[in-house]
Amino acid sequence: MTSASTSDRRALVVRGGWDGHVPEAATDLFIPFLDQHGFQVTVHDDLDVYTDAETLAATDLIVQCWTMGTITGDQLGGLRTAVQNGTGLAGWHGGIADSFRASSDYLHLVGGQFATHPALPVDQRPGGEADNYLTHTIHITDDHPVVAGIEDFELTTEQYWVLTDDLIDVHATTTHPAREDQPWHREVTCPAVWTRQWGAGRIFVATPGHSVDVLEHPSVRTIVERGLLWAAR
Template sequence: MAVTTHNTPARRALVVRGGWEGHSPVEATDLFLPFLRESGFAVEVHDSLDVYADAEAMAATDLVLQCWTMGEIEKAQVDGLIAAVAAGTGLAGWHGGIADSFRKSSDYLHLVGGQFATHPSKPADQRSGDQSDNYLPHRVSITSEHEIVAGIEDFDLDTEQYWVLTDDLIDVHATTTHPARADQPWHREVSCPAVWTRDWGEGRIFVATPGHSVDVLADPHVRTIVERGILWAARTGQQR
């Protein structure tokens, strides 16, 4: 499926959504479709990864907004995505839609620079047996003056708190800290990136780990960071 605007703005965005339905890929990405169009993008929405293997389409794409949790990606698809980013196509996303996609693909993990490991749950005596068992109050701490987070103060969320495994090629702009708890096996606080960017060839990658649900994405701090990250990642006219 592809849905395209009637106008032809200067830049082209692909919204690629699917995978695990628990992250509401349709509803979550729908939040940002008006923003993309208002920012001058012609938008195509895809519920298949096949577009990644279309070299001509990817070469004409300035931004990929991906929301695809877990699932599998074919070699031609991941190769096409990697080649496009290296040539200047931006890649952006949030939460499991980018940081927990395609767990079996080491090439994809290498591209993004980070991978979801877990989201610690509440202590056993506080769990009710529903999704909220994985919601913890936590702080997102701003750690840079990058344009994506400029002017944003540290803020608090009550949602999944991602523990991610990352490499040293990412630039971290916000972190979140998992406390040491008697009911968990780690013995000291662990800080993980919550917002990062990555330069890859001629392209840019933006990742925000908050975004488990639509209400989290609608939080003013999270939404501002995601919108700025989308614009930052997109190819500019100077890159053509």
């Protein structure tokens, strides 16, 4: 699917994987925004486009929404090469931070990996997905263009605990409290928004975004939209 545009800037939306993160509905939120900012948008529902070196070289931004799943060596090699050569890579929540768990080279590219989202205490769980919806604060830590002017804000949704490296630039964090019902004994602060330079390319990750309503939160949506523009070549 291609959305018409008069610009020669190109964005590639790659979506699929676990259905629980509604990859089609989630990415559809942002395609009109990309249109409005002069991108010709093409959507792919499989990963084979990552093996198309000519297409990736002509792509200014990859928006990936692919939770879990597997990626072949050729697919990953094409993605890594494209980003290193200047194609931007951006995404949110499990669509970028919980993709391709078995691939250490993918984790090295993105700089962070979902580890868990702690659940509510047992006696407070209503049942279903909501067992994992914790009220927590996203704390803005600097004035990077992706988060500039945004105040700290509160969400009630999955709170991602991520494992990251020191090459990422962190722009927002969230803190997991120490609780008597959990095995950790002090607060743990994790990145919630980060960027990364990889060769000539830019990478943007936001961990909020489990569902469409979270992505529609004004602060989350602003951060994601700015992140898409920042990451683009």
